Amino acid sequence: MILANLYNKVMGFFRQAEQEEVESAKDTACNRLRVVLMQDRTNLTPELMDRMRRELVELLSKYVEMDKEALDLSLEQDGEQVALMLSIPVIRAKDEEEIKAALEAEDAEKECDDIVEDVEEEQVSDDTDEIEADENSDDEVEIQENDDEETVEDEKKETDQ
Amino acid sequence: MSGRVIVITSGKGGVGKTTTNANIGTALAKTGKKVVMIDTDLGLRNLDLLLGLENRIVYTIVDVVEERCKLKQALVKDKKNPNLCLLAAAQTRDKTAVTEEQLKDICEKLQKDFDFILVDCPAGIEQGFQNAVAGASEAIVVTTPEMSAVRDADRIIGLLEAKEEIKSYKLLLNRVRPNLIKSNDMMSVDDVVEILSADLIGIIPEDTGIITSTNKGEPIVNDEKSLAGKAYNNVARRIIGEDVPFLDLEEPKGIVAKMKKFFSNLKGETK
Numbered sequence: 001m002i003l004a005n006l007y008n009k010v011m012g013f014f015r016q017a018e019q020e021e022v023e024s025a026k027d028t029a030c031n032r033l034r035v036v037l038m039q040d041r042t043n044l045t046p047e048l049m050d051r052m053r054r055e056l057v058e059l060l061s062k063y064v065e066m067d068k069e070a071l072d073l074s075l076e077q078d079g080e081q082v083a084l085m086l087s088i089p090v091i092r093a094k095d096e097e098e099i100k101a102a103l104e105a106e107d108a109e110k111e112c113d114d115i116v117e118d119v120e121e122e123q124v125s126d127d128t129d130e131i132e133a134d135e136n137s138d139d140e141v142e143i144q145e146n147d148d149e150e151t152v153e154d155e156k157k158e159t160d161q
Numbered sequence: 162m163s164g165r166v167i168v169i170t171s172g173k174g175g176v177g178k179t180t181t182n183a184n185i186g187t188a189l190a191k192t193g194k195k196v197v198m199i200d201t202d203l204g205l206r207n208l209d210l211l212l213g214l215e216n217r218i219v220y221t222i223v224d225v226v227e228e229r230c231k232l233k234q235a236l237v238k239d240k241k242n243p244n245l246c247l248l249a250a251a252q253t254r255d256k257t258a259v260t261e262e263q264l265k266d267i268c269e270k271l272q273k274d275f276d277f278i279l280v281d282c283p284a285g286i287e288q289g290f291q292n293a294v295a296g297a298s299e300a301i302v303v304t305t306p307e308m309s310a311v312r313d314a315d316r317i318i319g320l321l322e323a324k325e326e327i328k329s330y331k332l333l334l335n336r337v338r339p340n341l342i343k344s345n346d347m348m349s350v351d352d353v354v355e356i357l358s359a360d361l362i363g364i365i366p367e368d369t370g371i372i373t374s375t376n377k378g379e380p381i382v383n384d385e386k387s388l389a390g391k392a393y394n395n396v397a398r399r400i401i402g403e404d405v406p407f408l409d410l411e412e413p414k415g416i417v418a419k420m421k422k423f424f425s426n427l428k429g430e431t432k
Contacts, residue, residue, distance in 0.1 A: 024345035029308050030352050036308075037315050037356065 038075040038082065049073060056086065062102040065092045164195075164272040167279055167400070168297035170321075172313030174284030176305050177335040180371060181393070182281040183211040185301075187380040188397030190245035194276040197236060197246040199267070201293040202283040203258055206250035213240060213378020214247055223251035223258045225267065232270055241383075246275075256288050261295035268296030277400075286320060294321070300330040301362060306337060306348040315357055331362035333396065338367045339410040363396035365389050366410045 023031075039045065044052075053073045060066065067089040076085050094102075169182045182198055190196045199222065200208040209215040220235035225248070232248075239245035248267070251258060264280075271278050282293035294300070300321050304314035314332070321327045334350055341347035348356075350364055368389035374381040381390040382397075388408065395405045 026342070026345045026348050026352070029348050030356065033308050033311055033348075033356055036312060040312065040315065041319070 042075065060088065063094060063099055064090050065094055066090050162273060164275040164278050165299060166268045166272065166297045167277065167299045167301060168282050168294050169279060169301045169303060170282035170290065170293065170317055171303040172286060172317040173310045176303050176310050178303050179207050179211055179281055181303050181333060182208060182279050184380045184382045184393035185397050186245060186279050188382040188394045189277050190242045192397060192401060195244050196277045196279065197248060197271050197275045198279045198281060199248045200250040200281045201289065202281060203250045204252065204255050206252050208281050209247060209249050210378060211375055211380065212247060218249045221249045221251040223254050226259050226263045232267065259292060261292050264292050265296040286316065294324060298326055298328050300327050301333050302330055303333045303335055305335050306353050311353055311356060318357060318359060332357060332359040333363045335365045336367045337364055337410060362399055363392060364407050365392045
């Protein structure tokens, strides 16, 4: 019994020593507050941050192969200045040809978009809601492309391959 | 005479707006300034209770606005200090009973007769806040070293910065607990000031005396021994423009430290 008590006490001492490395309640509060205030001040909700993150992954994937899950995007404040911090673990740099192919694919896609936009402008010039809805579901856009112009669809197929 | 109109606001409820108002008002009046406090928390008035004036209220701000009485008739004089007056809120009405324009008008009229007009703002950022801020050119943002209070203070500061009429705002940190800060369990004064990046006008320690003073209807600034009372008196002196250092809230431990503190205080006073 006494021995067990002693053991617990000694272990307790070491545990305490370990705990000192754990973030204090005060630091937790400060860090959580900084993040939440940054969101409040910039009107960037977690959803929007997530979307920004996804878009960045898409953009940067053209140039480097990276760990998409580990990409970290956060807002930090340095005095008066708010900074957007992006940390990307790069797995492998893409070689010239891969980058070229990705960029060409994008250029082709842009051309498609231009054509689609022109068509859309003719159809509905002032309906922004619909365009927003399109952004949300890619399927819808593709269906429209099908209806609008066959050539667009063809071009897209080429680039996809 | 053109008095200064200061709104005391916080966003979050329960951080000590009304207590701050009652104490700063009383402390300013003690220095000989003429002070009027306006309670704009229509429907939830409490400033009268903290000052012990609840039985003396005949007319309220709504009576003034609806012209059932003259502005001067609605001002309730403090029991002890004739320099101090209260314009009470109506308890039976809601925030729509007085408009921004009407409050502005009342503040302008009071500026002629008083050095300070302290506006007690309701919690929240809705119409009640907009009304309270309407007539003011300065603001004191009350917060505590708690996350929710700091977050709401940040929101309020954002709203105040967007208002052209508000020329300056200061932060008052209430309910500070030095022992919790020392053990890293609570955000420190520096943490809060850094996060909100605002100028500080006062640090008020948590003080159980506030409860008894509220119960008695006697602001704690009248208690010479109370640390919170001293801190509020210092805030009043800073508002007037005096350069008063912030209180050392750390309780000295052991008899040697206490003696040291006693002598250093003596030295400070003789200087």
